Amino acid sequence: MLNRMLAALFWAAGLVFFCVNVGASELPDFTGLVENNNAAVVNISTTQKLAAGNAQQQLPEGFDIPEGSPLDEFFKHYFGEGGPGGMPGGPDGEPGEAKSLGxxxxxxxxxxxxxxxxxVKDADEIVVKLQDRRELVAKVIGSDKRSDIALIKIDATDLPTVKMGSSENLKVGEWVLAIGSPFGFEHSVTAGIVSAKGRNLPSDNYVPFIQTDVAINPGNSGGPLFNMQGQVVGVNSQIYSRTGGFMGLSFAIPIDVAMKVADQLKSGGRVAxxxxxxQIQDVTRELAESFGMKKxxxxxxxxVLPKSPAEEAxxxxxxxxxxxxxxxxxxxxTLPPMVGMAKIGESFKVKLIRQGHVKEVTVKVGALPDEDEPVIAGTEPGASPVNQRTGISVANLTPELRKQFDVSANGVLVQEAKPGPAYDAGIRRGDVILRVQDQLIRDTKHFEELIRSLPKGxxxxxxxxxxxxxxxxxxxLKD
Incomplete structure (x- = not known):
């Protein structure tokens, strides 16, 4: 009995040892990748001159260190009172400088x-520090806000370069590695896996981001994301954080997107x-039901903007x-990145659902305007009775208000929105209701008639x- 127990214990110990060794052997070795690519990764420091009275200490974007915290004391010890992202400006009334790292x-x-x-945005001077300790002043060839990509140039030759990969071939769960300068600590290396592909963030409609759990912090921005073959597959851009520091959600611009932007910046200084x-939005479950869609x-x-490719199609x-x-x-x-990368002037097939029927149209893609459409504001006339079914009151639009709200020949203005079906749907005071289901709203009388005819539930x-x-x-509507 004792012999069997001892044998079982030795067997179990051997199994644990075997599993640990197998697990360890499967972990990737990043040393060769780092040795081959470290020299092509640079530290970028920028200086921006501040006007008199505006000089202030600058920290990396999105980073806030609580005063008196251990991290605050750490940065004061190593970087001085200016912190890792900059230095204090001059005394009140005197010009100063703001510095940042990337x-x-x-x-x-x-x-x-x-x-x-x-x-590099708004920088008066950009200094690129190489691994061999050379520091060279760079000039901006072009910079694109929508993709968050910039192309800069230093005066040097025979420099080490990275190898380009393809973000299209990346797989979720694949190992990736980042090299950068978080908080100014040059050539720091962090690793993780691809968490997701094609992520779209609210402020970046034209970039299908690569999401990873690689540790990225202020100062990593602009650095490369490598696959295990030592190829660049992304440009580290931003993190999701409640503290300013890394919380497990990092986002990189796919290198395929970045290189297309860089090529355009190099040839013309701007991106088309x-x-x-x-203007588009997601289809919710409730909207899908209203349009007769299965999901x-x-x-x-x-x-649809006037005289646009969509209107013409x-x-x-x-x-x-x-x-x-x-x-x-x-x-x-998923639509804006596809259209954004489509060749301008070429025609493409677009499949759509209209009133429950599938249709196909051909649209000739145009060029995205440089400036976004301006926001239109307006004032509201006197209140009207609240509709009991919806919980809102509406008023007709005067010619002056139509001009202010850029509404041509239909719509009613929401004067008041009390708790009820309309408020629950997200309708608020100041909204202009243009249409209910497939009916354009002509005026308040038409709106009231239409509401009375709508089914409940x-x-x-x-x-x-x-x-x-x-x-x-x-x-x-409930009642």
């Missing part, structure tokens, strides 16, 4: 470097993107775009205009 990587032997737009001329999918068109408000150039549109965020699509933009909301 990363970049060399893509050509003659000195072209890719980094982030926000790293494809454009349809529509929420696609990009719902909430506004016959795309209408209320259409749900489900395919662009044969590629499926699962959510609204079923979602209906309400198109509203708010601050110059249009969106659909799903309203469900």
């Amino acid at each position: 990363s970049g990587f060399i893509i050509s032997q003659d000195g072209y470097v890719i980094t982030n737009h926000h790293v 993107r494809g454009w349809l001329g529509v 929420p999918q696609g990009s719902l068109v909430s506004k 016959g795309i209408q408000v209320g259409d749900v775009i489900t395919e662009f150039n044969g590629q499926e549109i699962t959510t609204s965020s 079923k979602s209906v699509a309400v198109l509203v205009q708010r601050r110059g933009g249009s969106l659909f909301l799903a309203m469900k």
Whole structure:
């Protein structure tokens, strides 16, 4: 009995030892990758002159260190009172300087470097520090805010360069590695895996980000993301954080996108993107029900801009775009990057759902305008009685208000929004209701008649205009 117990214990110990060794042997070795690529990664420091009275201490964007905390004391010890991202300005009334740090990587032997737009934005001087300790002043060749990519140039030759990979071939769960200068600590290396691909963030409609759990902190911005073959697959851009420090969610710009932008910046100093001329939003479960769709999918068109490629192709408000150039549109965020990278002037097939029927149109992609559409404000006339079914009061639009709200011949203005079905749907005071289901709202009388005829317990699509933009909301009447 004792012999059997001892044998079992030795067997179990051997199994544990075997599993530990197998697990350890499967962990990647990054040493060769780092040795081969470290020299092509650079530290970037910028200086911005501040006007008199505006000199102030600058920290990396999105980073806030509580005063008196251990981290605050650490940075004061190593970086002085200015912190890792900068230095104090001069006394009150005197000009000063703001400094910031970032990363970049060399893509050509003659000195072209890719980094982030926000790293070099508004900089009066950009200094690139190489691994051999040389510090060279760089000039901006071009910078693109929408993709957060900048191309800069230093005067040098025979420089070490990175190898380019393809972000298209990345797989979720694959090991990746970042090299950069977090908080100014040059050539820091962190590793993790690809958490997701094609992430679209609210402030970045034209970039399908790579999400990773690689530790990225202020100062890493603009640095390269490598795959295990030592190829650059992304440009580290931003993190999701509640503290300013790393919390496990990092986002990198796909290198395929970054290189297309860099090529345009190098040849012309600016980036041209494809454009349809529509405002879009996600299709919720309630909106899908109101449109007679089996499941929420696609990009719902909430506004078609006049004289735009979409208007010329016959795309209408209320259409749900489900395919662009044969590629499926699962959510609204997947459409802008596809259109943005489409060749301007070429025609593409667009599949859409209109009033429950599948249609296909051909659209000739235009060029995205340089400036966003301005926000339109306005004032409201006197209040009208609250509609009991919706919980809102509406008023007709005067010619002056139509001009202010950029509404041509239909719509009513929401004067008051009390708790009820309309408020629950997201309708607020100051919204202009343009349409309910497929009916354009002519005036308050037409709106009241239409509301009375709507069924209860079923979602209906309400198109509203708010601050110059249009969106659909799903309203469900209870009574």
